[in-house]
Amino acid sequence: MKKRIIFILLCLFIALSVLSSFSGWTENIANSKITSADRLLIFGITVFLFIYYIKLDKSPQYAHATINSEKKEKDQNGNEFFTKPKVTFEDVAGLDEVKEELIEVIDFIKKSEKYKKMGAKIPKGILFYGPPGTGKTLLASAVAGETKSAFFSASGSEFVEKYVGVGAKRIRTLFEKAKKEAPSVIFIDEIDAIGAKRHLDSNNEKDQTLNQLLVELDGFNTDQTVVVVGATNRLDLLDEALLRPGRFDRHMYIGNPNIKAREEILKVHTKNKPLSPDISIETLAKKTHGMSGAHLSNIANEAAIIAVRENNTIITHRHFDLAIERVIAGLQVKNPNVLLKEKQIVSYHEAGHALVGKVLNTDMVQKVSIIPRGQALGYVLQMPQDDRYIMTKTELCHKIMVMLGGRAAEELIFNHLSTGAKDDLKKVTDVAMQMVCEFGMSDLGYLCQEPSMIRTLSHQITKEMNKIIDQCYKDTSKLLTNNKVYLEKIATSLMERETLNYDELNQILGDDFTGQIKSSQELEAV
Numbered sequence: 417m418k419k420r421i422i423f424i425l426l427c428l429f430i431a432l433s434v435l436s437s438f439s440g441w442t443e444n445i446a447n448s449k450i451t452s453a454d455r456l457l458i459f460g461i462t463v464f465l466f467i468y469y470i471k472l473d474k475s476p477q478y479a480h481a482t483i484n485s486e487k488k489e490k491d492q493n494g495n496e497f498f499t500k501p502k503v504t505f506e507d508v509a510g511l512d513e514v515k516e517e518l519i520e521v522i523d524f525i526k527k528s529e530k531y532k533k534m535g536a537k538i539p540k541g542i543l544f545y546g547p548p549g550t551g552k553t554l555l556a557s558a559v560a561g562e563t564k565s566a567f568f569s570a571s572g573s574e575f576v577e578k579y580v581g582v583g584a585k586r587i588r589t590l591f592e593k594a595k596k597e598a599p600s601v602i603f604i605d606e607i608d609a610i611g612a613k614r615h616l617d618s619n620n621e622k623d624q625t626l627n628q629l630l631v632e633l634d635g636f637n638t639d640q641t642v643v644v645v646g647a648t649n650r651l652d653l654l655d656e657a658l659l660r661p662g663r664f665d666r667h668m669y670i671g672n673p674n675i676k677a678r679e680e681i682l683k684v685h686t687k688n689k690p691l692s693p694d695i696s697i698e699t700l701a702k703k704t705h706g707m708s709g710a711h712l713s714n715i716a717n718e719a720a721i722i723a724v725r726e727n728n729t730i731i732t733h734r735h736f737d738l739a740i741e742r743v744i745a746g747l748q749v750k751n752p753n754v755l756l757k758e759k760q761i762v763s764y765h766e767a768g769h770a771l772v773g774k775v776l777n778t779d780m781v782q783k784v785s786i787i788p789r790g791q792a793l794g795y796v797l798q799m800p801q802d803d804r805y806i807m808t809k810t811e812l813c814h815k816i817m818v819m820l821g822g823r824a825a826e827e828l829i830f831n832h833l834s835t836g837a838k839d840d841l842k843k844v845t846d847v848a849m850q851m852v853c854e855f856g857m858s859d860l861g862y863l864c865q866e867p868s869m870i871r872t873l874s875h876q877i878t879k880e881m882n883k884i885i886d887q888c889y890k891d892t893s894k895l896l897t898n899n900k901v902y903l904e905k906i907a908t909s910l911m912e913r914e915t916l917n918y919d920e921l922n923q924i925l926g927d928d929f930t931g932q933i934k935s936s937q938e939l940e941a942v
């Protein structure tokens with residue numbers, strides 16, 4: 417665009433220069449006198465425009481890519497490419513076993529001479545794998561922080577390029593810089609973006625990038641103290657070549673924190689926050705089962721924001737409860753436009769989930785609400801009281817029944833099926849699929865079905881999954897029919913109050929609640 421404007425101006429001034437040199441013509445056309453100073457000015461501007469245009473033409477990308485080229489220049493010449501993190505292991509809560517393993521690597525970086533003398537090679541490739549938000553990036557930067565090394569952080573997707581060779585060149589540059597700044601730690605997040613199994617996704621550019629990474633990993637000599645840390649959520653996707661000894665050969669699983677680790681993470685993230693004295697971090701850790709470190713840091717931050725919004729100077733338990741709800745269920749929709757009829761359906765749907773949860777006593781029902789949050793029109797907050805690592809078939813069936821409670825309640829009361837159970841059904845399908853394909857809990861036997869086998873066995877698998885879900889649905893409907901009076905009570909209260917907490921729910925159900933309903937064992941016997 418800029419180039420075109422300059423070109424038009426240039427043409428105009430060339431024309432003016434030509435015309436002005438024939439002063440007789442211009443005087444006739446413009447009816448004005450042109451002095452030699454004017455002529456000089458026009459000529460000067462023309463020359464300027466000409467030079468400017470030539471310069472523009474020599475760098476055709478420049479006008480479009482100023483921001484990019486500036487950034488790249490900084491990357492190549494300046495020190496923007498790496499940081500010297502101040503994070504240490506003290507900032508990483510929990511993950512004790514992983515930290516213990518990393519201490520050896522840290523020692524190697526700090527006292528590399530000692531190891532070199534013994535002819536020991538630096539453990540160069542470490543692979544962190546596990547669910548998102550569990551502290552993989554944090555750990556890698558803590559390794560750099562502990563050893564005062566330069567920290568080069570990149571994401572695998574940054575190396576995925578359309579043009580063959582570009583990704584490979586970036587890898588080369590990254591390693592060159594890291595070697596120059598040694599001791600250094602290179603962290604490549606989402607390494608599966610470049611390191612995926614080659615036969616899965618054959619792409620010339622990706623293959624070249626991965627090959628370059630392999631070359632770089634093999635190319636270190638013992639003099640260079642460079643540690644490469646890769647992170648992925650999907651270890652199973654990575655190419656074998658990447659995992660071979662001498663490359664990423666140390667695999668460390670970074671999972672979601674258990675109750676003790678959650679407590680420690682919450683302590684780290686509330687360290688500098690004014691907490692009300694009645695806050696029990698232990699209780700908060702109990703309430704946040706299944707959450708990652710990123711969730712917990714988010715909750716601590718949300719609680720502080722809510723407290724500020726309410727003009728409080730300290731953060732209370734209530735603020736944390738609101739923050740947990742927000743992180744779990746999404747943003748509360750203000751003044752939702754829900755029709756009365758829909759409100760009724762949602763009330764019975766949520767009451768169905770809550771009641772089945774209460775009867776089967778799966779996890780503690782902490783709250784049930786019909787206030788829309790995010791995409792959901794209502795929700796039930798259920799929290800396990802302890803960390804669970806093993807579940808029985810009966811417990812999994814109960815979990816499915818709680819998820820089917822909403823749909824079954826709707827059918828029981830309104831005798832119709834609605835779209836409101838979409839997410840529930842998806843979750844139910846996932847659990848049933850795991851029961852059949854991974855846990856050997858169906859008539860298909862104990863064989864663990866690989867994804868490739870699922871295609872050939874899909875008919876039988878679907879049949880077994882249906883058998884499980886149908887039986888659970890029948891049990892759920894029976895349970896709700898037997899306890900319809902309680903279902904009505906909860907739904908009516910929800911219509912009035914919109915949200916019921918643990919105590920309110922117990923109050924509505926009354927003391928005779930456990931006496932009148934059929935227990936899970938009785939149900940199984942039916």
Ligand SMILES: Nc1ncnc2c1ncn2[C@@H]1O[C@H](COP(=O)(O)OP(=O)(O)OP(=O)(O)O)[C@@H](O)[C@H]1O
Nearest residue numbers: 507508509548549550551552553554681709710713
């Ligand atoms: N163990 C932990 N101790 C303290 N804070 C943590 C911990 N785990 C996660 N966090 C918090 O969560 C944030 C996100 O963690 P991080 O980016 O390291 O996760 P990640 O595993 O790399 O995630 P992803 O796989 O999505 O890249 C951190 O900045 C930190 O605030």
Ligand SMILES: [Zn+2]
Nearest residue numbers: 822836837840
């Ligand atoms: Zn539901």
